[in-house]
Amino acid sequence: QSVLTQPPSASGTPGQTVTISCSGSSSNIGSTYVYWYQHLPGTAPRLLIYRNNQRPSGVPDRFSASRSGASASLAVSGLRSEDEGDYYCAAWDEDLGGRLFGAGTKLTVL
Amino acid sequence: DAQVVQSGGGWVQPGGSLRLSCAASGFTFTDYYVDWVRQAPGKGLEWIGRTRNKANYYTMEYAASVKGRFSISRDDSRTSVYLQMNSLKTEDTAVYFCSRSPKYDDNALGFWGQGTLVTVSS
Numbered sequence: 001q002s003v004l005t006q007p008p009s010a011s012g013t014p015g016q017t018v019t020i021s022c023s024g025s026s027s028n029i030g031s032t033y034v035y036w037y038q039h040l041p042g043t044a045p046r047l048l049i050y051r052n053n054q055r056p057s058g059v060p061d062r063f064s065a066s067r068s069g070a071s072a073s074l075a076v077s078g079l080r081s082e083d084e085g086d087y088y089c090a091a092w093d094e095d096l097g098g099r100l101f102g103a104g105t106k107l108t109v110l
Numbered sequence: 111d112a113q114v115v116q117s118g119g120g121w122v123q124p125g126g127s128l129r130l131s132c133a134a135s136g137f138t139f140t141d142y143y144v145d146w147v148r149q150a151p152g153k154g155l156e157w158i159g160r161t162r163n164k165a166n167y168y169t170m171e172y173a174a175s176v177k178g179r180f181s182i183s184r185d186d187s188r189t190s191v192y193l194q195m196n197s198l199k200t201e202d203t204a205v206y207f208c209s210r211s212p213k214y215d216d217n218a219l220g221f222w223g224q225g226t227l228v229t230v231s232s
Contacts, residue, residue: 033215033217035217035218035219037155037219039155044207044222044223044224044225045147045155045207045209045219045222046222047212047218047219047220050212050214050215050217050218050220051215051218056212056214056218056220086154088154088155090155090157090219092217096174097171098157098159098171098172098173098174099145099157099160100157101147101154101155101156101157102154103154104154104155
């Protein structure tokens, strides 16, 4: 069972904005950086966000993220059909001494 | 362009061993962290372990679920990282990914291999 809690699913129509939440604790999100990964069917995962809210080169600015306390969120604006896939938050856990992934949120573009 | 290319994997019986390889193309692993992550059928991503870079003495950390059974190593040429998996269980069946950190953040998983399937079954 993941210690980082994400909703199992999210959906929106093209052009809409969808937000995915990630809830943790003081030993992970509350004290370390949050990362977000996109995993599209049949591909390797892709780094979307690092250090809470930074986008790597090549990631569109439609993807944004924030962290507040022990929770974080990823927003996808201007939703497109190619955004359909699984989205994972991740953070290092100081107590466990390891990296945690959320269970993932399946994003559907209606 | 930097690429990470995986090899190994396949079918193995419970209790058996397997070694996965993660090769660097266009760079060496010396300055980067390398993590192993897996995805069991129908499940999410699970972190397995990582090796830090040379500046951090190549130290390693493992998830509790694999500690004592799996080990990560690097070769002397600094172009490959390995995941040695021993005492395999059916629940280790998964697609295994290796990932290299980007230059700007040691703790990010920036460059992923294509993944390799490991099936543990009798």
